[in-house]
Amino acid sequence: MNNVYIIGTGMTKISEHWEKSLRQLLVEAALKAVDNALISLKDIEGIFVGNMSSGYLQGQEHLGSLLATWLGIPGVAACKVEAACASGGVAFHQAVLSVASGLYDCVLAIGVEKMSDVVTNDVTSALIMADDQEYVAGIGATFVGLNALVYRAYMERYNVKQEDIALFPVHCHKYAQYNPYARFRNTISVEDVLNSPLIADPIRLLDSSPTGDGSAAAVLCSENFLRKIGRRDELVKVLASSVATDTFSLNDRDDLTTLYASKIALKKALRMANIDINQINLMEVHDAFSILGVIHLEDLGFAEKGKGVNLIKEGQIEYDGRIPTNISGGLKARGHPIGATGIYQIVEVTRQLLGKADAKQVPDPTIGLAQNVGGVGGTISINILGKVR
């Protein structure tokens, strides 16, 4: 494959943007990324929009063409890419493929979701469309309910307590306070988590990532394009980009406490990047619920099964620890505008590598990983980025 670089990033704050429409969020993030890349809109040849539910929630499909027009560049190639909550990471993967193929020199990967100001349909119904409508959703399961099964299975199998699992959201909030783009910038305690309202036993409100409105974007380009624009400063290169699936629903899995797609995608990505997992200096993982944050630490190879919480206790996921994790605030505190989340992660890792973190800066990272999960692990994308000169 041809080399692929990230030369610009942009994002909106994640919030309930009652005053901004879906297209306004898209345009804001896109323009910021193009400005940040120091290029012109006319350089963009393709647009890949990660989004899950704009059809159901806003009555709007065809977001690729819509964005091309509202950026004033109709003519470019464009499409929407959907893989439930992994839509952003997978849209980024498609953008990588487009440049890697040699057919595109400069493209925009952008994610968006608008979850406030929804009138006709409800967000809970939209989210469960990530799982099987006929065999799971149709019998009344909700998305948080499915994750509650994972949480309970994990606690029972590994004898891990809720007060330990609650350390993950506490960690995320601790760092989100520094992130101006984050939905929640308050800090919380383990007691706050344990005393928050029960949503789906044992998951509580503060175990759950919040919905939100937001859009994040990245400009990707080829080596040719870099030469053309004469960029010679520090850049971020895509070292690997992979996507893997697992059984669509939990009921087909041997083990509820491991997301196999993480392991498959990670293996592919490490081989592609030709690195060892220990060379990763920071990561953003998909902590839609506390338990997932802990499970990811294990499935991505940083802790044995059942021991993920030890990593948190030992300070290893702090900004200056062994593997700084979710220093942006993660899904829990930065927020989780479904189809945009994967690109928010890419933006965070990119800026950390450039030494330009919006929140707390990790000291001198050179390689970072972003992991984005669709459904309860039905699709997982892993992107590995590295700093190059």
Place this chain on the structure above:
Amino acid sequence: MNNVYIIGTGMTKISEHWEKSLRQLLVEAALKAVDNALISLKDIEGIFVGNMSSGYLQGQEHLGSLLATWLGIPGVAACKVEAACASGGVAFHQAVLSVASGLYDCVLAIGVEKMSDVVTNDVTSALIMADDQEYVAGIGATFVGLNALVYRAYMERYNVKQEDIALFPVHCHKYAQYNPYARFRNTISVEDVLNSPLIADPIRLLDSSPTGDGSAAAVLCSENFLRKIGRRDELVKVLASSVATDTFSLNDRDDLTTLYASKIALKKALRMANIDINQINLMEVHDAFSILGVIHLEDLGFAEKGKGVNLIKEGQIEYDGRIPTNISGGLKARGHPIGATGIYQIVEVTRQLLGKADAKQVPDPTIGLAQNVGGVGGTISINILGKVR
């Protein structure tokens, strides 16, 4: 880019499949394509699903992971690609990029739409999501209504009569009678079209492509993969694959009677294939309505503006004419299961090139073109395929 080949195709009949679910249609088409490719399911590394409205109509998103599981190959990469009615052609483009990049050796491009057996939401509302919800759909425009504006503008500008434009659907039905996969296999006359019920003046029922349930699939692979499986027979190669957008809505266009995205996508595709338009031996165009069929003949360079109907009258789009067009029956008679249509076109062109047409066989074609349109030309994909030994 690396070379990309099509080694297998499969499809379901287009119909009101009250007895088959969305996933059954997907699995049927996928298995047929894999069988036709003489490979094993385990060879598939990635799945690209073209679909527009499964979220709104079936309450089901995340079709990539769903299909991977129901094919028994969870682990592979997968996603859904959406660009309104061009979802199929654009999903094929993404599949092409994946192999062209060198990152994938064998992938499945598949389109699906299920439009019967829809309870909670209606198809008319789903279709208009291809256009602007805030500025067009929200004020009551329907998709057929927008195409009626195009039809009227065309008639007035070029002084072309309805009985001439009606020749396009008559042509499509004439060939669909031979196609066992077609939704409507009856022949119709110009009088039938002119006397059919008025839908949105001047568009009548028989000017309109029917909705339908269906799925079509193609297996794409690399040169490496061909060597690995030892295929040495006649094959179809992807000579070019392009996507272009136009202004999202008609109200921003200088001219309602030209789809600029067709011209842009065509120009890119011809350059990529390094051929002249006169080297195309057959094509499938997106005749969602009669008037679009006629406009495509012009925008794709086979007739001057306003003269498209002459091509039909002169027999030039017949199976043995200068540019055989929609010999499958086109959207009008084969049927138009939205997100699947682009892949049905690819399957038709592929089989024609191999001399294995299901309907009437075009005599010895070597290069064919498939044009798939999203919205009223907001996105257009063009794929050019060629026979190679």
